[in-house]
Amino acid sequence: MQVRLPDKSLLELPDGASGLVAARSIGPRLAEQAVGVRVDGDLRDLRLPLADGQQIEILTTKNGDDADALTVLRHSAAHLLAEAVRRLYPGVKVAIGPAIANGFYYDFDFPEPIAEEDLAPIEAEIGRELSEGRSWERSEVSREEARQRFVNEDEPYKVELVDEAEGTISLYTQGEFTDLCRGPHLIDSKPIKALKLTGLAGAYWRGDSANKQLTRIYGTAFFSQKDLDAHLERLEEAKRRDHRRLGIQLDLFHFDEHSPGSAFWHPKGMTIFNQLEALRLRENARRGYSEVKTPLIYDKALWVTSGHWEKFRENMFLIPISEEHIYGIKPMNCPGHMLLFGSKLRSYRDLPLRYAEGAPLHRNELAGALHGLTRVRYVTQDDAHIFCSKEQIAAELDGCFEYLRYIYGLFGIEPRAELSTRPENKLGSDDEWDFTEGELRAALDRHSISYALSAGEGSFYGPKIDLHITDVLGRSWQMGTIQLDAQMPARFGLTYVGADNSEHPVFVIHRALLGSFERFIGILLEHTGGDLPLWLAPVQVRVLPVGEGHVEAARSIVDGLRDAGFRVELDDRSESVGKRIRDAELEKVPRLIVYGDKESPEDLAVREHGGAQSHKSLHELVIELTPLVSPPGF
RNA sequence: GCCGGAGUAGCUCAGCUGGUAGAGCAAGCGCCUUGUAAGCGCUAGGUCGUCGGUUCGAGUCCGACCUCCGGCUCCA
Structure with missing residues (x-):
């Protein structure tokens, strides 16, 4: 052959x-x-x-940057980990141990809990295995043989996996350890030149919180020590770009234990926030959306109608008013928009009706899930609900996609799309879901958007297309979302009067494009490392008078730029020019003007963030910067 | 919520096996009047996350709670 x-x-x-x-x-x-x-x-x-x-x-082993090559290496490393743990902890049960993006893990059911300090001896045991050398032997066995083997070894998790395995059942054996495994694996352990256990965490068996929580040990492995060092260096760099760190460093926001999960936006952070809000308002106006404002708290009865009481209550903040009345703080805008739509008779001539609201929402996220700006309890979405007829759905979805493409294009970010279909706790019938899921699928296809299917992950009221972006540590976050909903309008009895003078059902597209301002700003900070484009920069220009005698002239430059619409500051502190430049660089101010004896409004010394210097007149600077202070396309 | 780790000055961190806290930066004041990434000096600043316990004595040991960090689950 x-x-x-x-x-x-x-x-x-x-x-x-x-x-x-x-x-x-x-x-x-x-x-x-x-x-x-x-x-x-x-x-x-x-x-x-x-x-x-x-x-x-x-x-x-030379393919140290190939994901597949590393997968083999790390998967084998995971098996070494399991062998080491079984030797050191008799009675431990092994679960699963795959390679993941930057390493591997193995899940164990320990007879006694272990702590982080136990990792060093385990790592040493793996080191011993490596110095002895291990080779992997692959064998194929019948289901019954595999089952018997793991029953004998008292490995209940493996038995469960065998029972559900499809196709050929293969085993890999190295040293004293045989694992049920599809592979692939190394031939022997020689290529594993660098291995490090990196963490310990609880993880539910099969990812289901109803199941027993196992102990997951994370690690990583490389074909060379140099690659491991580079990996650790990348983690350090990632830490420097972490939005939580930049938030403090750039004085943008902070969190306080008195309101966990809710950001305090400092003036500079609020400037970024407001720029995004301005973008939202301008683009919505341009695309036929109507801005509305609806209440923050509603009687329980509304949440019962919307389905949130049944499906979303554990994520809501509730306010008991009296024996009979409980109010809920809104975690979503949709129910309020439903009431708004239903407040009068609607004609087909009114549709589509696009309600937009950049309102604060509160969601009682699990304490352990909170994470800087990317997972907060006080969240502000660039939210909108499009009320339309069945016939208008496709065109409205197209409008959303076009809008999405525009918005993400502004930031040079390419999100990954994911189609989430009917969840277990869904409202409505399968026929209805067939229809709404089909509409979303068709829209994705019309726009040639490739997407991953996330079965069972839809909202309780409808399927959704989610956009995901990864943060600096490689964690994926959901940003924008487009959801098609037939349930909620029906529950609120929303209809419109058609040209035939009879009532027709209304469909609603829920959509947030940036997702939330909080999360979006967090991700944007990490993608830019804090070097924001001029239109988002809290301070766009800073003017540094060289000496006391230059303060007055510098102030008039500041005034001139401020009149021209820029966010500009004067730094006349009694510090050396070098010190003030350093501070401005650390604060990532895009433009600096050093103003001394050699300068005049006709000849300014302009420094760009990073160090590039040039000379130009105030007028030339204004001409140069003006197009940069609005988002592209304006 | 669950598993593991951590909480010392505004920030970053030091403080060994218990003997009542320290640095750098930032801040305030003074001097310097500055030329493209840190000028010099002085001063002030902490009920060591909170509450309780052990002890003659707790930042240090124990417990509970709060918050944060890494995961799991969940989600914009």
Whole structure:
């Protein structure tokens, strides 16, 4: 048989030859370094047979930046971890241990809880395994044989996995440890040159909080110590870009234990916030949205009608008013908008009706889930609800997508789309969900947006398209969302009178594009490292008079720029010019003007954040900066 | 909410096995009058997260609670 190599050449192999045999036939050195093989784009174990006509690529220890090569390495490292833990903790039960984005983990059910200080001895035990050397042996067994094996070993989690496994059941054995595993794995442990256990956490069996909580040990591994060091350095850099750190450093916001999960926006942070709000208002006006304001608190009866009482109550702040009355602070704007829509008779001529509201919402997020600006309890969405007829849904979804593309384009951010379908606790019938999910799918296809399917993750009232962006530590956050809802308008009895003079059901598109200002600003800070574009920068220009004698002239430059509409500051502190430049650089002020004997309004010394210097007149500076202080497209 | 870790000055952090707290930066004051990333000096600032316990004595040991950090779950 023949397989095709990356350089397009063909390699002749005996029928059924494995990836390892292929590697050997290319060269012994390659075989020694081989860790896995990519077959027609999919990662496979080196031990598995190849088939005629396949496109193969041997992955080696030299592919230290290849995700698939690292996956093999780390998955094998996870098995070493399990072997070490089983040796050190008799009676421990093993669950699962995959490779993940930047490392691996293994979940255990320990007889006694362990603490972080227990990681060092475990790491040392893995070190011992590595110095002894381990090799992995792959075998395929029948379901019954696998089951019997894990029953004998008293490994209930493995038994459960065997019972649900589909297709071939394969086992991998290294040293004293045999694991149920699809692979692929290393041939032996030599390529694992750097390994570090990085953390300890609780994790529910199968990710379900109704199940037992296991102990997850995280680690990472690399083909070289240098790669591990680089990884740790990247983590340090990520910490420097962390929005929570930048928030303090740039004096944008802070949190206080008296109101966990709710940001205090400082003047400079509020400037950013307000710029986004201005963008929201201008773009909404341009696209036929109507701004509204609806109440923050509502009687329980409203939440019962909307379904929130049943489906969302544990996330709501409730205010008991009397024996009979409980008020709930709104976690979403939709019910209020439903009341607004229903406040009078609506004609088909009124539709689509697009209500927008940038209101504060409160959600009682789990204490352990709070995270800087990216997960807060006091959240401000760039929210809107589009009330439309069935026939208008497609066009309105198109409008949302076009809007989305515009907004994210402004920031140069490309979010990943995800379609979330009917959840277990849904309202309404499957037929209704078939329809709404189909509309969203069709809209995604019309706009050629590739998306991941997230089955069962929809809102209780409708399916949604979510946009995700990762933060500086690689965590994924949901930003914008577009949801199609037939349930809530029906529960509120919303209808419109059609041209045929009869009542028709109303559909609602819930949409937030940035998602929330809080989360968006958090992510934006991390993506920019705090170097915001001029239109968002809290201070756009700072003027530094060189000496006391220059203060007055500098002040008139400040006034001139302020009159021209810029956010400008005078720094006339009795500090050296060098010190004041340093402070401005640390605060990431986009433009500095140093004003001394050599300058005049006709000849300003302008420094850009980062150090580039130039000379220009005040007028030229105004001309240069004016287009930069509005979001692009204005 | 759950698992693990942490909470010392505005910020970043030091304080060994218990003997009532310290640095740098920031702040205030003074001197310097500054030329593209830190001029010099002085001063002030902390009920060591909160409450309780052990002890002659607790920042340090124990318990509960609060908050934060890393995960899990959940979500914009």
